[in-house]
Amino acid sequence: xxxxxxxxxxxxxxxxxxxxxxxxxxxxxxxxxxxxxxxxxxxxxxxxxxxxxxxxxxxxxxxxxxxxxxxxxxxxxxxxxxxxxxxxxxxxxxxxxxxxxxxxxxxxxxxxxxxxxxxxxxxxxxxxxxxxxxxxxxxxxxxxxxxxxxxx
Numbered sequence: 001x002x003x004x005x006x007x008x009x010x011x012x013x014x015x016x017x018x019x020x021x022x023x024x025x026x027x028x029x030x031x032x033x034x035x036x037x038x039x040x041x042x043x044x045x046x047x048x049x050x051x052x053x054x055x056x057x058x059x060x061x062x063x064x065x066x067x068x069x070x071x072x073x074x075x076x077x078x079x080x081x082x083x084x085x086x087x088x089x090x091x092x093x094x095x096x097x098x099x100x101x102x103x104x105x106x107x108x109x110x111x112x113x114x115x116x117x118x119x120x121x122x123x124x125x126x127x128x129x130x131x132x133x134x135x136x137x138x139x140x141x142x143x144x145x146x147x148x149x150x151x152x
Contacts, residue, residue: 004116008107011128015104020146021138022097028142029090036081043074089136096135103127 002010050067059067107124 004118004121005111005114007121008111008116008124011124012104012107012111015100015107015128017143017147018135018138019097019100019104021143022093022100022135024142024146025136025138026090026093026097028139029086029093032084033081033086033090036077036084036086040074040077040081043070043077047071047074092136093138096131099131099135103131 047067047070050063050070054063054067103124106127110120110124
């Protein structure tokens with residue numbers, strides 16, 4: 001059976017790993033957002049510029065096909081970016097990471113003060129449970145990449 005201090009230490013380690021995983025997930029989804037967004041912007045700009053440039057004369061067939069395909073690709077990338085919601089996922093993970101950080105600091109204070117009052121511990125557990133329920137799931141590769149395997 002764990003002592004209250006051992007339980008606080010265990011919770012602190014779990015919170016630390018989960019916080020790192022959420023910040024890692026926020027970075028991961030933030031990069032994915034740019035992987036879709038930057039090509040979509042570039043393709044849209046190229047299509048728009050090409051359309052204006054070809055208003056003077058009838059372009060060759062290969063150029064018409066290329067511009068059409070680029071236009072479809074830009075629309076597809078933009079739609080995927082909206083559908084996959086990488087911006088929103090990144091923000092949710094960033095917020096969850098910050099909340100886990102705040103709870104981790106609270107646990108650091110309790111550990112430093114040697115507080116083992118069961119009512120205080122129950123309150124911390126409730127906060128931890130609520131935070132786990134409201135937080136998005138981390139991709140397993142990120143979660144295990146920050147050291148979660150030592151918690152199992």
